[in-house]
Amino acid sequence: MQRILLIEDDKRVHKILMLLFESSGFVLEIAPDGLAGLDAFRATKPAVVILDLTLPKMPGREVFREIRKEAPSQPVIVLSAASEEVDKVLLLELGADDYVTKPFSPKELLARVRAVTRRTEKTVLTENYSFGDILVSFAKMEVTREGKTVTLTPHEFKTLKYFTENPERVISRDELLNRVWGYDCYPSTRTVDNHIMRLRQKLEKDPVHPLYFRTIHGAGYKFVPSVKFENPN
């Protein structure tokens, strides 16, 4: 049974989402303001947080930052009024998993919650992960390649972890910076390239023609764990 945390002050929204989510096999927890939201978040570790941006007691953005800080891979869906247009892109770049503008169709929100849980549930639970001849143990913070241990630095390990949590998806440098380095950290994007390079040198057979950590020119990087052979061009 998956728990969803709704941080939102509008009672009508509570009511309808309660009905919808409970009847769809979720447990919906409700927090009416930012502070209560953070408390509830810490207490329940929900599968997904649905966060309204305009909240009493603590602005939604603050709540968002705090959640990100404490649990960088926590899935968050942001609710925002249509007037807050500007924030959309920013939020996605900062690492909201999705956003929905108000007024929204409840079914739409449900669909998006499902999409997010579908995306994350596969990877989140595993203690170990393997691809190619590489074995990753998150518990031990250890990586072996063809049986031999490879030592990764903390950042390299975090990066690898984020990749394994989001396979096959294009991840921009900004997203990596926010999710791996942190929301209040602004190194140049060149930094990311360097780390990718180091990861490649440690984990790829041929670092110049990487199989796992692929460059998507103009967009970012993509982690491809299952080796597919593509036409060589």
Next chain:
Amino acid sequence: MQRILLIEDDKRVHKILMLLFESSGFVLEIAPDGLAGLDAFRATKPAVVILDLTLPKMPGREVFREIRKEAPSQPVIVLSAASEEVDKVLLLELGADDYVTKPFSPKELLARVRAVTRRTEKTVLTENYSFGDILVSFAKMEVTREGKTVTLTPHEFKTLKYFTENPERVISRDELLNRVWGYDCYPSTRTVDNHIMRLRQKLEKDPVHPLYFRTIHGAGYKFVPSVKFENPN
């Protein structure tokens, strides 16, 4: 132009909604009872159905079930009196997209209709899109044609995305420049042609006689995802 079907017997509601929706760029069709509603639904394939629950000749719930049976993904917004609380659960389980209780604010209803149409546009998009033998995954930034992956450059991908968001509509070169390239960017319109050409070469079976990316001489381009043979008029 989007068509909305209103199944409702109260003439005062007809009048108010007619004014509001027509002036907001929708075509509002009205059916005064359940049977007429179903007929109208079958005939017009509306973008959204607004369904009152208390109807003459055929109860609203029956109409609802029939619509779901014939078109499972048809967006439906339900109108119900506040007293009919019980139905909410049932309706959401059956898959109404949203509900509005009477008495309602016309503007709110309009907003919810917009929210629903937005959803039907978007959920398709944020995940995947397909036309012909082409599959587009926006998250993976990947396009496959007959199962083989086709690599698109960033601008090509953005252009394709804009086309999928605006199918069957003539899009001028200037519009493309503004929406894909950006407001403060002024390349020549020849640039657009080049990108269209490369999209055609990568995605069309016969790039010289394109099916999907059609030229509308003197106006721009039109994306036609479902291959139809044109009636000559």
Next chain:
DNA sequence: CGGCTTTGTGACAATAATTTTACAAATTCC
């Protein structure tokens, strides 16, 4: 402190993408 590792930066080369250019082909309008 001093040697070690890790991390961030800027320079520059390598590569890929984009725009321009020039001209051919197609279409429209008299």
Next chain:
DNA sequence: GGAATTTGTAAAATTATTGTCACAAAGCCG
């Protein structure tokens, strides 16, 4: 039909993005 306009196309020129290196700064640990 023929001129004017619009569009298609390929190659060259330009611009942007990425890979890589060397090195400096920051941390860490004895």
